[in-house]
Amino acid sequence: MTPEIPDEVLRRARLGDRAAFRALAEALLKYTFNLSYRMTYNAADAEDLTQEILLRLFQNLGRYDAAQPFLPWFRRVATNCALNWKERLANRRTAPLDPELAPGVEGASPSDPSERLRQAVQDLPAEYQTCLALRYLENLGVAEIASTMKVPVGTVKTWLFRAREALKERLKPHMERIV
Amino acid sequence: MTCDEWRLFLQDYLDGALSEPAKAAIDRHLAECEGCFADARAHRKVQSWLAEQPEIEPPAGLADRVMARLSRPAPGWRRELARIAAAAALLVGLGAAAAIATPRERIESVRPPVTLEAPSLGPLLEAAGWRP
Numbered sequence A: 001m002t003p004e005i006p007d008e009v010l011r012r013a014r015l016g017d018r019a020a021f022r023a024l025a026e027a028l029l030k031y032t033f034n035l036s037y038r039m040t041y042n043a044a045d046a047e048d049l050t051q052e053i054l055l056r057l058f059q060n061l062g063r064y065d066a067a068q069p070f071l072p073w074f075r076r077v078a079t080n081c082a083l084n085w086k087e088r089l090a091n092r093r094t095a096p097l098d099p100e101l102a103p104g105v106e107g108a109s110p111s112d113p114s115e116r117l118r119q120a121v122q123d124l125p126a127e128y129q130t131c132l133a134l135r136y137l138e139n140l141g142v143a144e145i146a147s148t149m150k151v152p153v154g155t156v157k158t159w160l161f162r163a164r165e166a167l168k169e170r171l172k173p174h175m176e177r178i179v
Numbered sequence B: 001m002t003c004d005e006w007r008l009f010l011q012d013y014l015d016g017a018l019s020e021p022a023k024a025a026i027d028r029h030l031a032e033c034e035g036c037f038a039d040a041r042a043h044r045k046v047q048s049w050l051a052e053q054p055e056i057e058p059p060a061g062l063a064d065r066v067m068a069r070l071s072r073p074a075p076g077w078r079r080e081l082a083r084i085a086a087a088a089a090l091l092v093g094l095g096a097a098a099a100i101a102t103p104r105e106r107i108e109s110v111r112p113p114v115t116l117e118a119p120s121l122g123p124l125l126e127a128a129g130w131r132p
């Protein structure tokens, strides 16, 4: 999924034109919401994060260098914002969960493999979630993910591998039901 | 091909990016090794689940809510403004109370050194980024 941004909309939005910024936000809305959903797997959190990302875009649009392609720049703004947002959320939610509700607790895990995987992704470190979102939402290559996240290519490979390993381990005990 | 070796090619194997002989070598190992066969199946399941996650539609009105948030100061600034306004009201109130309840000669000692009055808030708020 790759959003299409008309040049004229971008140019006018950079000059502070509200209507153009709205058009820009609308052009980016579905992409941003899907990216946010894959960082949260929760519709309410995804909406909150989408709003944060688009507000951050508005605040930073003046710093965007129009000589550079827009989407890679926006991806960096969005993923930075998402990682900060997840950190703040983690700090707010450090209170111990009710063990009955905590994910991964035997007996509380859903039997639906798709739901188990969703829970497993929710439990991954935010950096792994970002890699997975960029890789599987947009089919981005490892090099593009690395330049978005400003980390070495090897780090992205390691994160993607560990993420899939962790998901696979969560799924494995239930493989006989999936085939 | 050993249990460790084939894993080095796992991603390309899952992506279907391996040469035919390399793929055949891995398939031979998986056919003989129950543990690796289960492992490869789990990896394939995870890969296809990740790749097949449907795109979802944003909730109705989300663009409106984003634009509405652009039109008001950030929550941090709103708290700050409320604090400034409360402090100003308190100072003005203190001054008035002092004027009423205190003998004239004590007013100077009660009155705070700096008195914020409503008209002086304008430039302060503007400096704080507030746009009425």
Ligand SMILES: [Zn+2]
Binding pocket: B002, B003, B029, B033, B034, B035, B036, B037
């Ligand atoms: Zn083996």
